[in-house]
Amino acid sequence: MKALLVGEVRQGRLQGASYEAASFARSLGAEVVQFLVGNPAALPQLAGPLYLADAGRYGEYNPSVHKALLLEVVQREAPDLIVFSHSSYGWDLAPRVAAALGAAQVSEVVGTAEGGYVVPVCNAKLRRTVRPQSAITVVTLQPGAFAAAEPDGTPAVTELTTEATGRIVLSGYAEAEKGDVDLSKAEVIVSAGRGIGKPENLTIIEALAKALHGEYGASRPVVDSGWAPHPRQVGSTGQTVAPKLYVACGISGAIQHLAGMKKSEFVVAINTDRDAPIGEVADVLVVADLKQFVPALVEKLK
Amino acid sequence: MKILVCIKQVPDMESKFKVNAAGTWYSGQDLAWRLNEYDEFAVEQAVRLREQDPGSELVVVAIGPERVKETLKKALAMGCDRAVHIVDEASFEKDPHQIAALLAATAKGESFDAIFTGMQSQDRGSAQVGVLLAELLGIEAVTTIVSFACEGRTVRAARELEGGLKAQVEVDLPALFTCQLGLNTPRYPTLPNIMKAKKKELTVLPAASLSTEGPLAVTAGVAYPQKKGGALILEGEIGEMAGQLVAILKEKTTVLR
Ligand SMILES: Cc1cc2nc3c(=O)[nH]c(=O)nc-3n(C[C@H](O)[C@H](O)[C@H](O)COP(=O)(O)OP(=O)(O)OC[C@H]3O[C@@H](n4cnc5c(N)ncnc54)[C@H](O)[C@@H]3O)c2cc1C
Numbered sequence: 001m002k003a004l005l006v007g008e009v010r011q012g013r014l015q016g017a018s019y020e021a022a023s024f025a026r027s028l029g030a031e032v033v034q035f036l037v038g039n040p041a042a043l044p045q046l047a048g049p050l051y052l053a054d055a056g057r058y059g060e061y062n063p064s065v066h067k068a069l070l071l072e073v074v075q076r077e078a079p080d081l082i083v084f085s086h087s088s089y090g091w092d093l094a095p096r097v098a099a100a101l102g103a104a105q106v107s108e109v110v111g112t113a114e115g116g117y118v119v120p121v122c123n124a125k126l127r128r129t130v131r132p133q134s135a136i137t138v139v140t141l142q143p144g145a146f147a148a149a150e151p152d153g154t155p156a157v158t159e160l161t162t163e164a165t166g167r168i169v170l171s172g173y174a175e176a177e178k179g180d181v182d183l184s185k186a187e188v189i190v191s192a193g194r195g196i197g198k199p200e201n202l203t204i205i206e207a208l209a210k211a212l213h214g215e216y217g218a219s220r221p222v223v224d225s226g227w228a229p230h231p232r233q234v235g236s237t238g239q240t241v242a243p244k245l246y247v248a249c250g251i252s253g254a255i256q257h258l259a260g261m262k263k264s265e266f267v268v269a270i271n272t273d274r275d276a277p278i279g280e281v282a283d284v285l286v287v288a289d290l291k292q293f294v295p296a297l298v299e300k301l302k
Numbered sequence: 303m304k305i306l307v308c309i310k311q312v313p314d315m316e317s318k319f320k321v322n323a324a325g326t327w328y329s330g331q332d333l334a335w336r337l338n339e340y341d342e343f344a345v346e347q348a349v350r351l352r353e354q355d356p357g358s359e360l361v362v363v364a365i366g367p368e369r370v371k372e373t374l375k376k377a378l379a380m381g382c383d384r385a386v387h388i389v390d391e392a393s394f395e396k397d398p399h400q401i402a403a404l405l406a407a408t409a410k411g412e413s414f415d416a417i418f419t420g421m422q423s424q425d426r427g428s429a430q431v432g433v434l435l436a437e438l439l440g441i442e443a444v445t446t447i448v449s450f451a452c453e454g455r456t457v458r459a460a461r462e463l464e465g466g467l468k469a470q471v472e473v474d475l476p477a478l479f480t481c482q483l484g485l486n487t488p489r490y491p492t493l494p495n496i497m498k499a500k501k502k503e504l505t506v507l508p509a510a511s512l513s514t515e516g517p518l519a520v521t522a523g524v525a526y527p528q529k530k531g532g533a534l535i536l537e538g539e540i541g542e543m544a545g546q547l548v549a550i551l552k553e554k555t556t557v558l559r
C-alpha cells in the first residue's frame with residue numbers, strides 16, 4: 001500500500017499534520033510519499049520523497065490550485081490512500097480531491113478496525129466503522145488521535161508547478177482578539193458551557209472560580225452567544241490550557257473542547273447527562289444540575 | 303439573486319443513543335429531532351442575503367424521511383421562500399457522496415448564485431456534503447465561514463482556522479459557503495411567521511427520481527466507544543456530593559489552600 005501524506009503550512013510555519021499522518025501511515029505499514037504547498041525553509045523532517053509547491057507562488061490557501069497540484073502527484077505516484085489532517089485546511093481540500101478522483105472520503109479517523117476506519121459520530125457518543133469501496137481512499141485524521149512520528153531525516157524534494165488558477169483570494173489573516181486574561185497561566189480554571197442556560201448564571205461559575213482562586217473559562221457556544229469574551233474560550237479555536245484543576249460545568253465534551261483542556265492535571269465535570277463524553281477525560285463526574293451543585297460546592301469551600 | 307440553503311434534521315445530542323437492529327446507525331426511536339446547529343447559521347445567513355436583495359428567491363432543501371418536514375417548516379418560518387423535501391427513508395445509510403449527488407440533482411438547472419450549508423452535521427459530522435456539492439456543480443466553495451458580507455457579486459468572508467486565527471477571503475458568486483458556529487445570531491421564528499410558513503410552497507420529490515448513485519463507502523458497524531476514562535461518578539444528594547468532592551480535591555490536588 002502507498003500513502004500520500006498532505007502537509008500544511010500556515011503563516012510560513014509547518015503544522016503538525018505531517019508527523020501525525022506519518023505515524024498513521026506507518027501503523028498501516030504503508031510506503032509513504034509526501035505533498036506540501038510550503039517553503040524549503042519549513043519542510044517536515046521525515047525521510048522519503050516529498051513533492052513541494054511554492055506557497056509564495058501558489059498561496060497558503062488556494063484550494064483549486066492546491067487540488068490541481070495534488071492531483072498531479074496522484075497521477076505520478078498512484079497512491080492507494082491520501083491522508084489529510086481533519087483541520088481547516090484538510091476538511092476544505094480533502095473533499096475536492098475525493099470528488100475529482102471518485103474516491104470515498106472518511107472524515108475524522110481515530111483508528112482502524114475490521115478492514116475499515118473508525119470515526120466518532122453523535123459527539124463521540126457512538127463510533128462508526130466505515131469501509132471504503134473505491135480504488136483510492138481519502139482520509140482526514142482527528143488531530144491528536146495518532147501520536148506524532150519522530151523526525152527521522154530530510155525529505156528528497158521534487159518541485160511541482162501548475163498553470164491552474166483559483167477564484168478564491170486570500171487577502172490576509174486576522175489574529176485572535178487578545179484580552180486581559182491569559183488562561184494558559186491559570187492553575188485553576190472553572191469553565192461554563194451551554195448547560196448554564198442563561199448569561200446570568202455565569203456568576204455561579206465565577207463564584208466557584210473565585211473560591212478556588214482561579215479563572216473562569218467558557219466553551220464556544222457561551223462565547224458565540226456573547227456571554228463571555230473570546231480570550232476565555234477553551235478549545236481548538238480558543239485557548240489550550242493545562243491547569244492543575246479544570247472544572248467543566250455544563251460542557252458536553254466535544255472533541256474541539258477536549259483539544260484545549262485534556263492535558264489538565266485533574267478534571268472535574270458537572271453534568272446532568274451521565275453519558276456526556278466529558279466523562280472520558282474527567283477524573284470525577286458529578287451527575288447534577290450545576291445551578292444547584294456549584295453553589296453548594298462554593299458553600300463547602302468557605 | 304437565487305439562493306439555496308441545505309439543511310439536515312438531526313437528533314438532540316443530549317439523547318441516549320441506541321444502536322439500530324442492523325448495527326449500522328443509531329435507532330431513530332424515542333429521539334427529539336431538531337435543525338442541525340450549523341445549519342441554523344446557514345439559514346440565517348441565507349435569509350439575510352435574501353433580505354438584502356428584495357428581488358431574490360431563497361429555497362431550502364432537506365433530504366430525509368417524513369419527519370424532516372417539521373424542520374423545513376422552521377426554515378420557512380425563519381424566512382425561506384419555498385421548500386423542497388427530498389423524501390428518503392434510508393438517507394441515514396447514504397454516504398456524503400450520495401447525499402451531495404441528490405442535492406446537486408435538485409440544484410442543477412436552477413443556477414443558484416449563492417448556496418449555504420452547515421460546516422458539518424452534528425450526527426454524521428463528515429464535513430463533506432457542502433464541498434462535494436460545490437464540486438458537482440462546478441462552483442467555488444468557501445468553508446468554515448465566521449463572517450459574510452456581499453456587495454454586488456463579490457463576497458468577503460472570514461474562514462476560521464485553528465487557535466482563533468481567521469483568514470480573510472474574497473470570492474465572486476456563484477459560490478457555496480459552509481457555515482461555522484457563531485457566524486451570526488439565528489433569529490427565532492415568530493408566531494405570525496410560523497403561520498405564514500404554513501402557506502408557503504413545499505415541493506416533495508422522491509429521492510430515487512433524482513439520483514440512483516451508489517455509495518463509495520459503507521458502514522461496517524456502529525458501537526459504543528470503549529470507555530477508557532475511569533472517571534469516578536458521583537450521584538445522589540447535592541450537599542453530600544459537594545462534601546465528597548472537596549475531600550477528593552484535598553487528597554488528589556494541591557489547589558485547596
Ligand atoms: C472547527 C470547530 C472548532 C470548534 N472549536 C471549539 C472550541 O475552541 N471550544 C469549544 O468549546 N467548542 C468548539 N467547537 C464546538 C464544539 O464542537 C461543541 O459544539 C461545543 O464545545 C459545545 O459546547 P458545550 O459543551 O458548552 O454545549 P453542549 O454540547 O450543548 O453541551 C451542554 C452540556 O450541558 C449539560 N447540561 C445541560 N443543562 C445542565 C445543567 N443544568 N447542569 C449541568 N449540566 C447541564 C448537557 O448535558 C450537555 O452535556 C468547535 C467546533 C468546530 C466544528
Ligand SMILES: Nc1ncnc2c1ncn2[C@@H]1O[C@H](COP(=O)(O)O)[C@@H](O)[C@H]1O
Nearest residue numbers: 308309365419420422423428429430431
Ligand atoms: N440529509 C441532508 N439533507 C440536506 N442537507 C444535508 C443533509 N446532510 C448534510 N447536509 C448538508 O451538508 C452539511 C454537512 O454535512 P456532513 O457532510 O454530513 O457533515 C450539513 O450541515 C447540511 O447543510
